[in-house]
Amino acid sequence: MKRASNQHTNRPSVSRVRGAVLAAGLGASVALGAGTAFASGTTDAAGTAPLSASTTADSVAQQASAQSKAAAAAKKIAAQKASDAKKKAEDKKKAAKKNAASWKTPVKKYTLSASYGTGGARWAAKHSGQDFAVPVGTPVTAAHTGTIVKAGPNGGGDGPAYGNAIVVKHANGKYSQYAHLSKINVNVGQKVKTGQKIALSGNTGNSSGPHLHFEIRTTPNYGSALNPAAFLRSVHVSI
Structure with missing residues (x-):
């Protein structure tokens, strides 16, 4: 009876073994659950880390800033083009005014009579001036x-x-001629300015009545005349 009692005392009880197994299993479950939870919190379904809210907001802000800068640059370029176009138009207008001021009709009050290219008994060919x-x-x-390159009677040498x-003679290579004058106030070699008085109109030479015969030429001599009315219009002078 004594031996049997000792054997019973040293053997672990069934309830203790079962408790230990349950505790170990619970601990493993808790540890496994924590690991699973940690993993699911750091990766998405594809196994990549998702962007945080702050990172997404920064990306959107950067895109908005870039778009804003691009729009501002485009607006600046458009404004510069508009400014350049306006300046070009103003410069062209100023140039036109300058040209108009640099050329004038040879007399102030007048009536246009015979024009360039018309025929008549007074001319050997077509009329060469206005x-x-x-x-x-x-x-x-x-x-x-x-x-002044010609000045005097006999057409200054032209007949x-x-x-x-x-x-x-003018700097652009053209020549202007003034004929049928009653008085000449300049000499050959003299420099004159636009609008400067050079003579008085008359009725000399082959003339049917008082008038000024005006020509634009490509040389100082007879036979090189251009249409003076068309030329004056080209330098913004209306007649």
């Missing part, structure tokens, strides 16, 4: 700045049909 009908003694002025005449 006639301005004015009374004898009307001041005649230089149509543009230049140098008696022109009467007293003057030819002015």
Whole structure:
């Protein structure tokens, strides 16, 4: 009886073994659950870490800032183009005014009579200039700045049909001629300015009445005339 009692005392009880197994299992479950929870909190379904709210907000802000800068740059470029176009238009307008001021009609008050290219008994060929009908003694002025290259009777060397005449050379390579004058106020080699008085109108040479015969030429001599009305329009002078 004594031996049996000792054996019973040293053997662990069934209840103790069962409790230990349950405790170990519970601990493992808790540990496994925590690991699973930790893993699910740091990766998504694809196994990648999701962006935080602050990172997404920063990305949106950066995009908005870039778009704003691009819009501002485009607006600045458009404003510059508009400014350049306006300046170009103003410069063109100023140039037109300057050209208009640098060329003038040779007389102030007049009536247009015979025009360039018309026929008539008074001319060997077609009319080579534009006639301005004015009374004898009307001041005649230089149509543009230049140098006197012809001045005198006999058309200044172009023939008696022109009467007293003057030819002015201009910097653009053109020449202006003034004929049928009653008086010449300049000399060959003299420099004149736009609007400067150079003569008085008359009725000398082959003339049917008081007027100024005006030509634009490509050389100082007869036979190189251009349409003076068209030329004056090209330099913004209306007649």
